[in-house]
Amino acid sequence: MEGPRLPPSATSHESDDDKPDDPPSVWHRPTSSLPALPSLDLPPHHWRNHSLNLSPVPTTPFSSLPPPDSIPELETYVVQVPRDQVYWTPPxxxxxxxxxxxxxxxxxxxxxxxxxxxxxxxxxxxxxxxxxxxxxxxxxxFNPALPVFAVEKFSVKPSNFEVTLRADNPTSNMGVSYMMKKNGVVSLTYKDKSLGRGKFPRLSQVASGTDRIHVKLEGSTKNAAMPPRGSKLPVSLVLKIELKADYEAGPVKRNKELVVTCDVKVKGLLDAKKVEIVSENCESEFKN
Structure with missing residues (x-):
């Protein structure tokens, strides 16, 4: 096996063909620019004697090895970052x-x-x-308006009075139901003297509805100091109605207590078969 090639040395013998004027070839090893090579320790003697490796151990000194390849110079790389990427560090x-x-x-x-x-x-x-x-x-x-009542007819019987009323519901978006409230009363008086008492029948009205209702009052004119028969002077009567009014529009409900007071002037209350209404005026009022 051919051993490693030896570099030219200053101690080697010159060949016969060399000219005496040629300068000797000398090889300089830059030890300061190369890293230190790892030391190569030879195997121990006993291991060499019993090893199956029969190849001869090279005995060439490290100084005779060829120089290693030159170390490449460090290269510089330029990395370009896109402008739309902003790297922000919190303050x-x-x-x-x-x-x-x-x-x-x-x-x-x-x-x-x-x-x-x-x-x-x-x-x-x-x-x-x-x-x-x-x-x-x-x-x-949904604000209920006061209902409007008016006396349209008045008649006298031996033991009772009959009154016909017109009821108007001016509330345009709510229906209403009238009924007698607890301890309520419909009364007819003359100079603060009671002539008759009765009950108001239940009445239901639609929004902006108009209805007529008849009220019957039990009583007579015998117990009251009435004008003498044949008098043509009108008699002033007061009709008072206490009611409970329930207004409703879908889920919206409003409960009111209502008092209606009517001042009625009539003629022929005692003599005529048909009583004439001279004037009437009804006022309504919510109590709550």
Whole structure:
């Protein structure tokens, strides 16, 4: 096997063909520019004697090895970052703020509770304002108007009086039902003296409806100091009705207590078979 090629040395013998004037070939090894090579230790003697490796161990010194390849120079790379990519670093104030929050857990807990209470009160106030606005709208939109009553006919019988009334419901968006309220009464008086008492029959009206109703009052003129027979002077009577009015428009309901007072002037209350109504005026009033 051919051993490694030896470099030219200053101690080697010159050949006969070399000219005496040629300078000797000398090889210089730059030891300062190359890293130190790892030392190659020979195997121990006993291992060499019993090893199956029969190849001869090279005995060429390291100084006779050829020089290694030159170390490549370091290269410089230029990395271009697109302009639309912005790498942002948070300011140090954020780190200080987070550190304070981390160091004060109780304060953070109290701050969270106060924020929850604040939001609760804000939601409560908004809910109250919404509810108030809704009630106000319903109050103005579904606001019952006072009904209008009028006496159209009045007649006298031996033991009772009969009155025909016209009832108008001016509320355009709500129907109404009239009924006698508890302990309510329909009374007819003359100079604060009772002539008759009766009951108002139940009446239901649609929005903007008009109906006629007949009221019968038990009583007579015998117990009252009436004008003498044949007098042509009108007699002033007072008809008073106490009712309960229930207004309704879908889910919206309004309950009212109603008092109707009618001042009626009539002629022929005692003599004529047919009583003439000279004038009448009915006024309605809500009690609640």
């Amino acid at each position: 140090p104030e954020h780190a200080k703020f987070l550190e304070k929050r981390r160091n004060n857990p109780e304060k953070n807990k109290k701050s969270g509770c106060s924020k929850r209470l604040m939001w609760f009160f804000i939601i409560l106030v908004l809910f109250g304002l919404t509810l108030g606005a809704l009630i106000l709208i319903l109050h103005f939109v």
